[in-house]
Amino acid sequence: NQYTEEINAFEPKSAEELESFRIRFLGTKGLLKDLFDEFKTVSPEEKRGLGKVLNEFKKLAEEKHQSFKEQFESGNSGQASDLDLSLPGEGFTIGGRHPLSLVRKEIVEIFKKLGFTVAEGPEIEDDWHNFSALNFPEEHPARDMQDTFFVKKDAENGDIALRTHTSSVQVRMMENGKPPFRAIMPGRVYRNEAISARAHCFFHQVEGLYVDENVSFADLKQTLFYFVQEMFGEGTKVRFRPSYFPFTEPSAEMDISCTICKGDGCPLCKYSGWVEILGCGMVDPNVLENCGIDSKKYTGYAFGMGIERITNLKYQIKDLRLFSENDVRFLKQFQSEI
Ligand code: PHE
Numbered sequence: 001n002q003y004t005e006e007i008n009a010f011e012p013k014s015a016e017e018l019e020s021f022r023i024r025f026l027g028t029k030g031l032l033k034d035l036f037d038e039f040k041t042v043s044p045e046e047k048r049g050l051g052k053v054l055n056e057f058k059k060l061a062e063e064k065h066q067s068f069k070e071q072f073e074s075g076n077s078g079q080a081s082d083l084d085l086s087l088p089g090e091g092f093t094i095g096g097r098h099p100l101s102l103v104r105k106e107i108v109e110i111f112k113k114l115g116f117t118v119a120e121g122p123e124i125e126d127d128w129h130n131f132s133a134l135n136f137p138e139e140h141p142a143r144d145m146q147d148t149f150f151v152k153k154d155a156e157n158g159d160i161a162l163r164t165h166t167s168s169v170q171v172r173m174m175e176n177g178k179p180p181f182r183a184i185m186p187g188r189v190y191r192n193e194a195i196s197a198r199a200h201c202f203f204h205q206v207e208g209l210y211v212d213e214n215v216s217f218a219d220l221k222q223t224l225f226y227f228v229q230e231m232f233g234e235g236t237k238v239r240f241r242p243s244y245f246p247f248t249e250p251s252a253e254m255d256i257s258c259t260i261c262k263g264d265g266c267p268l269c270k271y272s273g274w275v276e277i278l279g280c281g282m283v284d285p286n287v288l289e290n291c292g293i294d295s296k297k298y299t300g301y302a303f304g305m306g307i308e309r310i311t312n313l314k315y316q317i318k319d320l321r322l323f324s325e326n327d328v329r330f331l332k333q334f335q336s337e338i
Contacts, residue, residue: 010064123163134168136247170302186205210302245281252280281302
């Protein structure tokens with residue numbers, strides 16, 4: 001009884017105190033050992049009651065020792081536990097998406113809502129898919145060494161080059177299928193240009209193609225108008241200027257009202273209030289025929305935009321080189337869900 005009280009009152013302040021408690025009660029030469037030795041000598045009648053008392057006593061000492069042992073081992077003072085289960089956990093540090101991937105995804109989502117599928121093709125192309133099928137005349141300057149990275153000359157396919165636009169995917173799509181076609185083609189393209197804040201030797205495009213019976217320029221305008229409202233916000237104005245591409249006729253370039261000054265004039269739009277974002281037009285009948293499509297029955301429109309340009313306008317980025325330098329200080333500004 002006297003020992004029970006002692007054990008109950010025991011509050012060790014250190015691991016050493018706990019250890020001397022263990023030796024005194026539970027050690028091989030400890031009190032409990034003595035008591036159990038004595039127990040062997042008592043009469044069988046006494047054993048029953050005494051055994052129970054002894055076992056409870058042993059259990060009490062062991063539990064006391066165990067509870068403090070855990071506290072000292074986890075580095076605590078032996079008083080209250082420092083473990084705070086209500087603290088927030090440590091988060092994982094995850095990367096974010098590249099700004100160009102974010103904007104590409106956004107563009108794809110917008111056109112998906114209009115029923116466009118996504119098509120892809122090779123980055124190394126032959127002359128036919130990148131130029132000839134698209135109605136580029138033999139002597140067209142875009143085929144020139146200035147713009148195109150030629151890879152090799154192939155006896156069967158002529159020049160092999162890094163594609164200069166994803167219009168090549170449109171050709172592949174039309175060659176391999178039947179109208180109607182309604183798809184966009186995101187991808188990387190290459191042009192032999194000196195690297196500067198405004199030009200790079202590669203960039204990313206999203207081109208679009210819609211071929212069916214009775215497709216008109218009005219359809220093209222409405223589609224692009226919808227895209228711009230979704231991408232840059234409602235109220236963004238669009239304007240079409242006549243232009244020239246070998247593969248579309250008529251052709252146009254589309255400007256939007258400046259995303260910064262909303263048309264009032266600022267350095268971004270060089271005080272014109274407008275910024276160009278894409279080229280477009282009605283697919284030239286020659287292109288349809290080159291791809292085995294009856295140009296009497298079908299018409300179509302096509303458009304192509306640079307993802308870098310759209311991203312620059314959306315995030316006010318002034319130097320193209322930032323996209324490919326992998327500077328974390330730049331990239332981590334674009335936090336996103338994965
Ligand atoms: N392929 C053109 C370019 O790379 C863009 C474009 C696509 C223009 C479709 C008109 C129609 O500049």
